[in-house]
Amino acid sequence: MSALASPMALRFEPGRVIAWLLLFGGGLLMVTPLAFMxxxxxxxxxxxYDLAFFxxxxxxxxxxxxxxxxRFLRWFLNSFGIATVVTLSNVFFDSLVGYTLAKxxxxxxxxxxxxxxxxxxxxxxxxxxxxxxxxxxFGWLDSYWGIMxxxxxxxxxxxxxxxxxxxxxxxxxEAARIDxxxxxxxxxxxxxxxxxxALSALAIFTFLSNWTAFIWPxxxxxxxxxxxLPVGLTSFAVESQVQWELIMTGAALATxxxxxxxxxxxxxxxxxxxxxxxxx
Amino acid sequence: MNVSSSRxxxxxxxxxxxxxxxxxxxxxxxxxxxxxxxxxxxxxxFYPTLEAFWIATTNWNLLTKPSFIGMANFKRLMADPVFWQxxxxxxxxxxxxxxxSLLLAFIIAYHLDRVRFLHGxxxxxxxxxxxxxxxxxxxxxxxxxQPVPIGLFNNILAWLGIAxxxxxxxxxxxxxxxxxxxxxxxxxxQVVIFMAGLRAxxxxxxEAARIDxxxxxxxxxxxxxxxxxxxxxxxxxxSSIGFLxxxxxxYNMTSQTSSDPGGPLNATKPLVLMIxxxxxSSFDMGYAAAQTVVxxxxxxAVSLLQLRLLRDR
Numbered sequence: 001m002s003a004l005a006s007p008m009a010l011r012f013e014p015g016r017v018i019a020w021l022l023l024f025g026g027g028l029l030m031v032t033p034l035a036f037m038x039x040x041x042x043x044x045x046x047x048x049y050d051l052a053f054f055x056x057x058x059x060x061x062x063x064x065x066x067x068x069x070x071r072f073l074r075w076f077l078n079s080f081g082i083a084t085v086v087t088l089s090n091v092f093f094d095s096l097v098g099y100t101l102a103k104x105x106x107x108x109x110x111x112x113x114x115x116x117x118x119x120x121x122x123x124x125x126x127x128x129x130x131x132x133x134x135x136x137x138f139g140w141l142d143s144y145w146g147i148m149x150x151x152x153x154x155x156x157x158x159x160x161x162x163x164x165x166x167x168x169x170x171x172x173x174e175a176a177r178i179d180x181x182x183x184x185x186x187x188x189x190x191x192x193x194x195x196x197x198a199l200s201a202l203a204i205f206t207f208l209s210n211w212t213a214f215i216w217p218x219x220x221x222x223x224x225x226x227x228x229l230p231v232g233l234t235s236f237a238v239e240s241q242v243q244w245e246l247i248m249t250g251a252a253l254a255t256x257x258x259x260x261x262x263x264x265x266x267x268x269x270x271x272x273x274x275x276x277x278x279x280x
Numbered sequence: 281m282n283v284s285s286s287r288x289x290x291x292x293x294x295x296x297x298x299x300x301x302x303x304x305x306x307x308x309x310x311x312x313x314x315x316x317x318x319x320x321x322x323x324x325x326f327y328p329t330l331e332a333f334w335i336a337t338t339n340w341n342l343l344t345k346p347s348f349i350g351m352a353n354f355k356r357l358m359a360d361p362v363f364w365q366x367x368x369x370x371x372x373x374x375x376x377x378x379x380x381s382l383l384l385a386f387i388i389a390y391h392l393d394r395v396r397f398l399h400g401x402x403x404x405x406x407x408x409x410x411x412x413x414x415x416x417x418x419x420x421x422x423x424x425x426q427p428v429p430i431g432l433f434n435n436i437l438a439w440l441g442i443a444x445x446x447x448x449x450x451x452x453x454x455x456x457x458x459x460x461x462x463x464x465x466x467x468x469x470q471v472v473i474f475m476a477g478l479r480a481x482x483x484x485x486x487e488a489a490r491i492d493x494x495x496x497x498x499x500x501x502x503x504x505x506x507x508x509x510x511x512x513x514x515x516x517x518x519s520s521i522g523f524l525x526x527x528x529x530x531y532n533m534t535s536q537t538s539s540d541p542g543g544p545l546n547a548t549k550p551l552v553l554m555i556x557x558x559x560x561s562s563f564d565m566g567y568a569a570a571q572t573v574v575x576x577x578x579x580x581a582v583s584l585l586q587l588r589l590l591r592d593r
Contacts, residue, residue, distance in 0.1 A: 026406075033417065097313070122574075277472075
């Protein structure tokens, strides 16, 4: 049977060709909304009613209009700065806590672990009201810190890092201890470099979720200078209802950075997302 | 004075430190690493969780002191027709979104797993929408749903000679119209997770089945799907929680300058949007907190169901 099976596998199979064509066509359909968004952002306002996919006279005028307004650039930088700071904080603290819970023996370790894990059961929507009250009392409303503070550490990241630190052999850490390194140096210089795949997965996930975050920045900010890009885009789009070419330009600006990074680092990002999704 | 006393402290501290055993030092290190995080989780996670339950039992507009009213908010919720409309909408997002997206993702992953030619490129096409910002994509889809001459979908319908559709302006079509971009954006994630699950199945099972001359359909039903159960359970729970918490798409696709989002006539309003409006448009904090407790209970039920399903394995 198996001797027969291999020449059969090499045979031209119409079923597989059809499956490939359907998959490919489906993939093209998936990116159609993105393609239309980019194509329309390059059209001038007289052209948007004509349904041709490609702009007859491609122009960057919409980008000039949107960016020269100044607000978009500000929102873009706000989002970038906030996502960066929150990501750095998560990478540091989640791995520090994950490492401590994985590699130290002390009373209360299990309790701390369960307590942190249990916060995964609480949806953030349940916490937005108390967070708002807290931000109001501390004067954090309408500030960068107000946008950032709820996400500075996550149970998801801690759990992910703990799982990876458990795979680091204790001998490595013992050897460093005998060499006289203090515990923080062991964490920072020995253990952390051994889990870089997990760190990059955590960084990608955290950055992406903060870059696209919507409900909390919408709640906590009131002045337009502090909006993040998604919130700014919403206010801009509601304002300019019928100017679809400008809305598409704004949407394109919100989408471009993540797509560019993805196209550059595709393999790592898919692997990181799978890693974070399955282990976390 | 200060300097010398602190020097004494430091010296006695150092003496204390060197007097400690290895294990005790380890414990001190561990708690010093955990100090800031434990404080963070207590202040930003645990206290607010308790506070949410407490606020749910009060009548509070943020300006005056909250007054305790027991279960009155929950009674009011049960009698609120808008809540039941919202509950129905949220259930529809879940019951339509999860099966449709998982079925599509599985079919795509199952076939993509066997494709060699341009595998990475096709995977990237499906994965790209996952990296987009929901708020931005909602506006692209909203534009597609516009009437002619602007909207893509109605133009295609006109070209095919099919009647024009109101989409976002209709009370029956608007919910699926809002759901579509949510399914679209999440599909790529589910496809790559399914493919990772498929890769984890040992090929010896397939080889054995093939030697026995078993059909592809039987292999799928008897080997692939049962071994994929952990992946399926994970994705069912993950996407269910996502659809139960849908907000960004609804807010952006239904907001008008003249009216609140969630329309027409609350036809698209999910629970999280009701919470948002009750808390931050009406500043009826107690009532909004009661709604968050309901959301919590629904999500808890879904998670517990997951644990049961995993244990049945």
